Amino acid sequence: MYLVVIAWLYVTVLMAVAEATAINGTVLGAIVTFVLYGLLPMSIVIYILGTPGRKRALRAREQAAAAQADQAMHAAQAADAPASARQPDAGGHAPATAEDGVVAPVRKEP
Structure with a gap:
């Protein structure tokens, strides 16, 4: 691409x-020729052909x-979790009571 x-x-x-x-030529005409025939079209071509690379990088x-x-979320969860929650229960049986007081008691309204 750059060779072209x-x-x-x-x-x-x-x-x-x-x-x-x-x-009959002028330096101003030479500058306009270079910019309009060279720099402007090639800058557009480079921008268009570089779009896939920019998308990949993004x-x-x-x-x-x-x-x-x-990774930060998993590290924070592992640090905040109690010791019983970090190790899975390998027994396969349901717990008899609520673990670590996680379940709030139900109250009646007066």
């Missing part, structure tokens, strides 16, 4: 030099941020 851009800019530089050195940054947030 470099070649086209080379051609437009030669066009600008030809414009500047021509009998997606990678988003995935890295999501993974970091997920």
Whole structure:
């Protein structure tokens, strides 16, 4: 991709030099020729052809941020959880009472 851009800019530089050195040519005409035939179209082409790379980079940054947030959330949950919640119950039986007072008592309204 960059080889085409470099070649086209080379051609437009030669066009600008030809414009500047021509009998009826001017330096202002050479500058306008270089900008309108060289820089402007090639900047648009580079922008359009670079879009997939920018999207990949943005997606990678988003995935890295999501993974970091997920890792931080799991670390916070592991630090806040009581010791009984960190280790799974391997017995397979239902607990007889509420663990660690997690269930609030039910009260009647007066």
